[in-house]
Amino acid sequence: MRESIIMKIHYGTAVAAVALVAVHILFRFTLGFAESLEYENVIANYQFLPYAGMLEIILILISIHGFNGLRVVLLELKQGSQYEKSVNYGCLGAMALVILYGSRTIFMTNMGMM
Amino acid sequence: MAAESLQISNEESGTIVSSTKTITLRIARSNPKKNTEQKFDEFKIPYQKWTTVLDAILEVKKHLDHSVAVRYSCRQASCGSCGMKINGRPALACFTKITELNSDVVTVEPMNNFPIIRDLVVGFERMFSNHKKIKPYIINEESEINPGTKEFLQTPEDVEKYIQFSNCIKCGLCNSACPTMATDSSFVGPQALAQAYRYVADNRDKGKDERLKIIDDSHGIFRCHFAGSCSQVCPKGVDPAMGIQLLRGYLLGFRD
Numbered sequence A: 001m002r003e004s005i006i007m008k009i010h011y012g013t014a015v016a017a018v019a020l021v022a023v024h025i026l027f028r029f030t031l032g033f034a035e036s037l038e039y040e041n042v043i044a045n046y047q048f049l050p051y052a053g054m055l056e057i058i059l060i061l062i063s064i065h066g067f068n069g070l071r072v073v074l075l076e077l078k079q080g081s082q083y084e085k086s087v088n089y090g091c092l093g094a095m096a097l098v099i100l101y102g103s104r105t106i107f108m109t110n111m112g113m114m
Numbered sequence B: 001m002a003a004e005s006l007q008i009s010n011e012e013s014g015t016i017v018s019s020t021k022t023i024t025l026r027i028a029r030s031n032p033k034k035n036t037e038q039k040f041d042e043f044k045i046p047y048q049k050w051t052t053v054l055d056a057i058l059e060v061k062k063h064l065d066h067s068v069a070v071r072y073s074c075r076q077a078s079c080g081s082c083g084m085k086i087n088g089r090p091a092l093a094c095f096t097k098i099t100e101l102n103s104d105v106v107t108v109e110p111m112n113n114f115p116i117i118r119d120l121v122v123g124f125e126r127m128f129s130n131h132k133k134i135k136p137y138i139i140n141e142e143s144e145i146n147p148g149t150k151e152f153l154q155t156p157e158d159v160e161k162y163i164q165f166s167n168c169i170k171c172g173l174c175n176s177a178c179p180t181m182a183t184d185s186s187f188v189g190p191q192a193l194a195q196a197y198r199y200v201a202d203n204r205d206k207g208k209d210e211r212l213k214i215i216d217d218s219h220g221i222f223r224c225h226f227a228g229s230c231s232q233v234c235p236k237g238v239d240p241a242m243g244i245q246l247l248r249g250y251l252l253g254f255r256d
Ligand code: SF4
Pocket: B167, B168, B169, B170, B171, B172, B173, B174, B175, B190, B191, B194, B230, B233, B234, B235, B236, B237, B238, B239, B240
């Protein structure tokens, strides 16, 4: 993929993540901060479908943005075609793993399996 | 004949005359072909208010140590040969007066981010090959040299768009100041990127897509962190950082 397309995704995910994380933080303020972290309240958030959907989107946005950022940092640290290939595929794989693991938690909790 | 060619040049710099004011000139000495160690040699040099750092180095070469390696040619900030670090900052030695440094000690070192050949002389191969890579010429099937085609006319506004960027003398100071150049050995660099913009912004040129493709790779334009140090050190006011941002506009779809 062209670097300009990757960077458009990088900037886009950053802007969208900032907006959604702001909504997420505002929701924390509706209850007291400590109260919002109580077990039942956290589970209730996950079981409320629109909120769980938002958390899933935040997870995807932050994973894409974060792992692409890591890829860029690693590419600037060292060069070499073998190394660059490993960094590109390594970051893509790690991103997929984090999204899959996080989504599993969100889906299982939403469906009352946790 | 051999003895004659070994003689130190009798060329007169014409700038150092008897003066009571002196500075300590510290010159970084190294020869990577022999060893990697760098040391500093110190020289006391008299100076006048018009004495440049290059004059001071040439004074050393002429009277104190002719083995100091320095590259220079025009002595008027036109050829781009005499770039070096002067008191830690990349600058042209022929364009930096001793008096403007406000220091009794002037330290000169080879530019960062370039391989050292000897003492103050660095290799420009990487910069020149990146410069060449971005096709630094007008790409257009029609040209004045092809019979039957016309000359290109431009309005002052058309010229205004790129003229600042055509002042580049390829001195390499911007690449030396660039933090990305320091870690990314494949980065194309501010010099080449500013030149890519110079041709992309020229309305006679038809090679925009070709050039944008070249700089749109994993070590291309998006590795610029916009530190802006390239523009701070440029002796010709080229402002490579601005060129890079304008060029990014094409790739991100803000300009066409
Ligand atoms: S942009 Fe400025 S600093 Fe960079 S090579 Fe050209 S003249 Fe030198």
